[in-house]
Amino acid sequence: MRRILDFRIVRWEFKVLYVAVAWIVGFVIVSALASIGVPIPVVTLVNVLTFALPFALAVRIFRGQGEPVEPARAWWRITAWPTLSRRLGVLFVVVAAFGGFSVAVALSGTALPGLGRTPGVGPTVGGTVESALLALLYLNSAVRLKRAGITKPDQLPKSVRLK
Structure with a gap:
């Protein structure tokens, strides 16, 4: 896990790509679960997790123009x-x-x-x-x-x- 958090995305194009891929993957997972009849509370929980986990990772690995790349961000x-x-x-x-x-x-x-x-x-x-x-x-x-x-x-x- 530490290696993933050491990775940084600086260019805006790759940030947009990351967000799009994360959204598509989450949508596919949630849609697949809903289509096979998984109970709504489980689908809702999976939906929250497929949104929250990529977001939490993104705020740790995205960096702005001129922002130091190496140190971890404050929480x-x-x-x-x-x-x-x-x-x-x-x-x-x-x-x-x-x-x-x-x-x-x-x-x-x-x-x-x-x-x-x-x-x-x-x-x-x-x-x-x-x-x-x-x-x-x-x-x-x-x-x-x-x-x-x-x-x-x-x-x-x-x-x-x-x-």
């Missing part, structure tokens, strides 16, 4: 720079809010327009909790990075930038 550091952490935190707040709306719709038994069925409560709650947790982690990272004075190199004054 709270989710991205390289506060701006990205803040933007992703806000994105996940919005996703969690939509999830909360979906939970309310699922609990009311109302069919969503165009779907003709009520969404499942378990998976919807799971996704909403995941999104809310990610929002909290990203926003915490943004605040702590800002407090630590960590800024993206191209946001520093020209006289301070590293050559």
